[in-house]
Amino acid sequence: MSHGAYAVGLLEDVEQNDEVLDYMRRIQATLDPYGGRFLVHGATPEVLETPWPGILVLIGFPDEAAALAWYRSPAYQAILPLRTRNSKGVVFVVRACGDDHSSTALADAIASAR
Template sequence: MSTAAPGYVIGYLENVDVGPEIIEYIERIEGTFEPYRGHWLVHNMPHVNHEGNLPGNIIVIGFPSVTAAREWFASEPYQQIAPLRTEHAESIVLSVEGVPEGYRGADTTAKMRASLGAD
């Protein structure tokens, strides 16, 4: 049985000017999650660079679908607080659809082989 794929908002922040605005942003952001059933998966946890260099902070927020993730990001309550972050940190933020439960990489390679005409 296939279930809907989750959605994620992934943020990469560096050069964060920690001050009253960033603190307010963190205090208020969770209140914007509830209508979209969002929840923290990763928030300001240390990471290890195995390849390449990513010196900033990683944030991952999970949602039941990529539609919910995108609706949350575009929502008025979130957009009202976004400048508290954007004016005090360099950020890259994106949304992405996750894979459904039970996904296997072989599903993708089978489609790739079929598109190449290789069986």
């Protein structure tokens, strides 16, 4: 499945209590209508630069609009406090690069715009 956007959670100090377990049991139903699928869920990354003591959650969506619609949906907003009361971290949505992305072309575009 090709994804056009990602919801990323960099979470720390997650308390594995009943509220978090309830959140985990209910989140998939909030993702399904928006085509969201877990790509990484609760993995501890092998940190190579700058220490970071947390877990990673990566959810793929067909596009940025679907990712934002999921996050703002009443169904997700209803369960969101179950996570935010029991963890710290940052959550964001980001568009994926297209198959034709080139870091060289991006660098050249930035350089020419300066």
